[in-house]
Amino acid sequence: MQLTKKIVPLTGAIAFAIAGMASAQEQVVRIGHVGPLTGAIAHLGKDNENGARMAIEELNAKGMTLGGKKVKFELDTEDDGADPKQATTVAQKLVDAHVNGVIGHMTSGTTIPASKIYYDAGIPQISPSATNPKYTLQGFNTTFRVVANDGQLGGALGRYAAQSLKAKNVAVIDDRTAYGQGIAEEFTKSAKGAGVHIVTTQFTNDKATDFTAILTAIKAKNPDMVFFGGMDAVGGPMLRQMKQLGIKVRFMGGDGLCSADLPKLAGDGLEDDKVVCAEAGGVSDADKKPMEDFKAAYKKRFGQDVVIYAPYVYDALMAMADAMQKADSSDPKKYLPFLAKIAHKGVTGMISFDAKGDIKDGSLTLYTYKGGARTKIATVK
Incomplete structure (x- = not known):
């Protein structure tokens, strides 16, 4: 023992x-x-x-x-x-x-x-x-x-809006976050430099769900495009309400908007070719x-x-x-x-x-949505 x-x-x-x-x-x-x-x-x-x-x-x-x-x-x-x-x-x-x-x-x-x-x-x-x-x-x-960064992203979107989409009068919305405000400001700077007129700038927040007031004000300005600085969780419902209010113009945003979940969040507000967005990244064919x-x-x-x-x-x-x-x-x-x-x-x-x-x-990839799926337009530098 x-x-x-x-x-x-x-x-x-x-x-x-x-x-x-x-x-x-x-x-x-x-x-x-x-x-x-x-x-x-x-x-x-x-x-x-x-x-x-x-x-x-x-x-x-x-x-x-x-x-x-x-x-x-x-x-x-x-x-x-x-x-x-x-x-x-x-x-x-x-x-x-x-x-x-x-x-x-x-x-x-x-x-x-x-x-x-x-x-x-x-x-x-x-x-x-x-x-x-x-x-x-x-x-x-x-x-x-x-x-x-936003300078590259917003700049590319501003130039694309003017040169490729021929936008003349654009309404800008941002969610007042560092991201949303930053990309909206860079887009505005680039778009103005390319000859685009910013008809109004409106603000929301990243928790908002009702955009009736700002969208009604935007509709009165008769823009041919709306730019949104913010994330898909806000951009999706905003697209739904744009359709309800009869605002039939293109909707542009940055990488926060440009998600695979946007079709689900936007529902019938996401029509083919209505949204143009850019991802802060992307790969070339090689x-x-x-x-x-x-x-x-x-x-x-x-x-x-x-x-x-x-x-x-x-x-x-x-x-x-x-x-x-x-x-x-x-x-x-x-x-x-x-x-x-x-x-x-x-x-x-x-x-x-x-x-x-x-x-x-850094690369940037431009997308739109067709048939409820994100579709690549081009990768640019």
Whole structure:
């Protein structure tokens, strides 16, 4: 009996030591992801989270070694509800959790205030979808984005409205968020420069459901196009009410509008060729196969189609991991310089950044909707 008592703790100690040795050979790298997982645009936030999860699973399946130790990637995902105050709260939570990097946030209104917190902590942040130029104009060396900004997006839409769609008189609506206001201002600037007359500018908010007053005011101005700066959750119902009020003009918007869910949200308000929108990204024909392969893998993994940003989240996370590999370290201070100089071939194209952290040579893809499906018009630079 005494012999047994002596052996049992010895065996336990050996097992503990072996487990310790095994864990010492493996390091956990925690990547934070933040997006709206609740609220009106939760479908977009979940799409982003899925893109991050695909990248994490692929990295772990392939295996990576840093500093001689095998790496296990873990995703620390948080919900900012598309609310700036909530965004700063979860950003601090990720900093306190000592994440090695952050992919997010989704909207400009949440990404910009959170970026100061990550910068102060020295944690690299890559947004897959925030387009307001202010994000990368703050002088933070930790901020990056993998999509074109509002200057490029709004500018392209303004020129397209004037030159290709021959718009003369346009009404502009924005939802007063950093994203909606930013893209509406850039569109207005570009459209005016191309000779378009802005007949009225109206405002709503990102929680609104009734647009009767602003649409009635717009109808009285008799525009030949309406531009909306905001997300699909507001743009869809707005299209329904435009039809009810007999406003039969084209409806234009940016990437927040340009989702696979818009037909469901707009219902019978989405007529063929009525909507023209642009995604802050997109691939040329030469890069089409990697994107199509990603979309097929995504559908197999999650049982649904990509909504908008999942491929950009995937590329952002993979580019961050690539920088870690080049630095042979997951320490933010060590891999940050490599991230700033990265040239990563992703499913959305080449990921590399300028001195501010903006994507170099960012693409834009113009879409319309036909038969209830999003249909590509062209990819432009």
